[in-house]
Amino acid sequence: FLAVIAALGLVLASAGPAPAAGPITTAIYTADPAALVVGDTMYLHTGHDEAAPGGTNFVMRDWHVFSSGDATTWTDNGAKLSISNFGWAGADAWAGEVEPRNGKYYWYVPVNGNGAGWMDIGVAVGDTPLGPFTDAKGGPLISDGTPNSSPLNIDPTVFTDDDGQAYIYWGSYYGLRAAKLKPDMVNLDGPVVTPAGVTNFWEAPWMFKRNGTYYLAYAANDSGCSQPGYACIRYATASNPLGPWTHRGVVLDQVTSTTNHPAIVEFKGQWYMVYHTAGAPGGGNFRRSVTLDKLYWNADGTMRKVVQTTG
Numbered sequence: 408f409l410a411v412i413a414a415l416g417l418v419l420a421s422a423g424p425a426p427a428a429g430p431i432t433t434a435i436y437t438a439d440p441a442a443l444v445v446g447d448t449m450y451l452h453t454g455h456d457e458a459a460p461g462g463t464n465f466v467m468r469d470w471h472v473f474s475s476g477d478a479t480t481w482t483d484n485g486a487k488l489s490i491s492n493f494g495w496a497g498a499d500a501w502a503g504e505v506e507p508r509n510g511k512y513y514w515y516v517p518v519n520g521n522g523a524g525w526m527d528i529g530v531a532v533g534d535t536p537l538g539p540f541t542d543a544k545g546g547p548l549i550s551d552g553t554p555n556s557s558p559l560n561i562d563p564t565v566f567t568d569d570d571g572q573a574y575i576y577w578g579s580y581y582g583l584r585a586a587k588l589k590p591d592m593v594n595l596d597g598p599v600v601t602p603a604g605v606t607n608f609w610e611a612p613w614m615f616k617r618n619g620t621y622y623l624a625y626a627a628n629d630s631g632c633s634q635p636g637y638a639c640i641r642y643a644t645a646s647n648p649l650g651p652w653t654h655r656g657v658v659l660d661q662v663t664s665t666t667n668h669p670a671i672v673e674f675k676g677q678w679y680m681v682y683h684t685a686g687a688p689g690g691g692n693f694r695r696s697v698t699l700d701k702l703y704w705n706a707d708g709t710m711r712k713v714v715q716t717t718g
């Protein structure tokens with residue numbers, strides 16, 4: 408009887424969809440992944456959702472660093488950066504990214520400043536992708552000082568071009584912003600610009616370069632790609648890091664959480680889309696979980712839509 412059950416299981420397994428990738432952890436809720444490959448290791452710097460079951464707002468106090476040698480088995484190295492590392496910040500450890508430079512690792516994060524406005528962007532620095540990290544500036548890198556200003560100063564993504572010039576992109580609510588960074592990585596170099604051609608940008612930009620083309624993936628929430636209140640991930644390409652950009656389509660459909668946040672990275676010859684969903688047990692819009700799926704390219708340099716193998 409057991410053999411029959413086992414055989415039936417094998418048949419069902421082979422006839423069914425690919426096994427779900429599942430979240431990188433179910434021990435905590437994670438969100439807003441940024442991916443970084445250093446040598447044989449992929450690091451994911453993530454947010455940490457701590458809202459209570461049924462909670463209706465983000466509760467985010469720190470960021471975790473996950474690592475993997477195979478993009479399948481993940482180690483949670485713990486909370487390596489926290490709101491308390493920024494003496495001028497009070498809450499909202501939202502979506503950030505780590506960028507290497509000159510043997511250091513710079514972690515750009517949006518936080519809720521202590522009375523200096525709503526969301527500002529700070530930067531921490533460490534000697535390894537795991538830190539320890541300390542506030543690199545002692546104050547915000549980006550702040551307009553205006554409470555509740557729109558677009559919000561959130562979701563920084565940093566990209567360093569082959570010539571060594573680094574760029575930071577950030578923003579929300581149809582307002583994408585970009586600027587050059589000085590070689591010290593903790594000061595803007597020149598004016599803040601609004602890149603042209605980024606269709607329906609909502610938040611969560613992720614910038615990278617492949618075969619000489621610049622790619623900008625981002626969360627959009629228009630009716631052409633998602634239900635009201637949900638995000639999809641669109642992307643655009645450009646031949647210059649500051650644009651103008653040409654919209655190329657949707658690379659990830661909406662997920663089970665209202666928000667989504669992409670990181671696209673090549674690791675050991677395979678490209679991945681890293682994102683979050685509400686699919687973990689007990690999950691929700693404020694109890695999200697980071698997951699990843701393989702990403703494939705067309706010969707013309709466009710991305711195929713990612714097949715989600717997890718809820």
Ligand code: FUB
Nearest residue numbers: 501502561610611666668
């Ligand atoms: O996690 C808080 C905010 O939700 C992030 O900054 C956005 O990208 C969205 O995921």
